[in-house]
Amino acid sequence: MTQIKMIVAGPRGKMGQEALRMIEKEDKFKLVACIDRKHGGSKVKDVSGLPASDAVIYTDAEQCLSEVEADVLVDLTTPEFGYKHTKLALENGVRPVVGTTGFTEEQMVELTNLAETKKLGAVIAPNFAVGAVLMMQFSKWAAKHFQDVEIIEKHHDQKLDAPSGTAVKTAELIKEERESHPQGHTDEKETLEGARGADVDGMKIHSVRLPGLVAHQEVVFGGLGQTLTIKHDSHHRESFMSGVNLAATEVMEIDVLVYGLEHLLD
Numbered sequence: 001m002t003q004i005k006m007i008v009a010g011p012r013g014k015m016g017q018e019a020l021r022m023i024e025k026e027d028k029f030k031l032v033a034c035i036d037r038k039h040g041g042s043k044v045k046d047v048s049g050l051p052a053s054d055a056v057i058y059t060d061a062e063q064c065l066s067e068v069e070a071d072v073l074v075d076l077t078t079p080e081f082g083y084k085h086t087k088l089a090l091e092n093g094v095r096p097v098v099g100t101t102g103f104t105e106e107q108m109v110e111l112t113n114l115a116e117t118k119k120l121g122a123v124i125a126p127n128f129a130v131g132a133v134l135m136m137q138f139s140k141w142a143a144k145h146f147q148d149v150e151i152i153e154k155h156h157d158q159k160l161d162a163p164s165g166t167a168v169k170t171a172e173l174i175k176e177e178r179e180s181h182p183q184g185h186t187d188e189k190e191t192l193e194g195a196r197g198a199d200v201d202g203m204k205i206h207s208v209r210l211p212g213l214v215a216h217q218e219v220v221f222g223g224l225g226q227t228l229t230i231k232h233d234s235h236h237r238e239s240f241m242s243g244v245n246l247a248a249t250e251v252m253e254i255d256v257l258v259y260g261l262e263h264l265l266d
């Protein structure tokens, strides 16, 4: 069996550690290197808490992606470095699988064009949990029948970006079905700035950040005499790993960038 050779960026992070455990368990994957801010030149197995792998850690992403023979980069870092790593991967013929959220629209367009030029598969998925992908798809469907909606996303308090990538993607999917219009009372005034949340075409997004949370979202639709709430909870980061596994496998079969795991699910 030909193994898929993987680089993981952000191996000591909450998601990075889960990804290393998932890769270690799967015969079809082989960890060949990691990109980290620390421990350059060390082996993964020499860093406390990481699996027993001989893969070498690089602090220079460009050096790693140009020197190491790899098929896939899994990026689980920060918006700033995730973008840089994804671009470097594509420039060096490595297929990116990106969980990092918070990319701008301009960055998404640039990366999509770069993948097309290079004829390389790439996956950028704001949420790798299958339940969250279904929650987003159900919300798109519900938006055909309910025009008024608010999104409440709740995450742990170490998250850098707001709103979450999942909330942004959910709003984009709903926009495909919902006529742009203001919601709430026409004379509505905020007496405390931000009280009504962020605005996307009149629909509102509210971001909650608290210790104890992992990743949660409620999409609340309102109609005459009824509401519909579509809710998903990730209680553990293991919930994302079947999606990372699927993306790292399927990215080898495509030659364009896809945004969202739904493009790879049956």
Ligand SMILES: NC(=O)c1ccc[n+]([C@@H]2O[C@H](COP(=O)([O-])OP(=O)(O)OC[C@H]3O[C@@H](n4cnc5c(N)ncnc54)[C@H](O)[C@@H]3O)[C@@H](O)[C@H]2O)c1
Pocket: 009, 010, 011, 012, 013, 014, 015, 016, 035, 036, 037, 076, 077, 078, 079, 081, 098, 099, 100, 101, 102, 125, 126, 127, 128, 129, 158, 240
């Ligand atoms: N798509 C999904 O399903 C999903 C799920 C969870 C988290 N996320 C996203 O994944 C990212 C990581 O989340 P997390 O909870 O693991 O965060 P985290 O803060 O626990 O981990 C981030 C890691 O990135 C490392 N890092 C930062 N800059 C780096 C650089 N230049 N080179 C290499 N490593 C670098 C940090 O040292 C840290 O270990 C975030 O953007 C988050 O929004 C996505």
Ligand SMILES: O=C(O)C1=N[C@H](C(=O)O)CCC1
Pocket: 101, 126, 127, 155, 156, 159, 160, 163, 164, 165, 166, 167, 214, 215
């Ligand atoms: O922990 C995070 O950060 C998460 N971010 C994703 C997002 O921004 O949508 C979703 C899963 C967890």
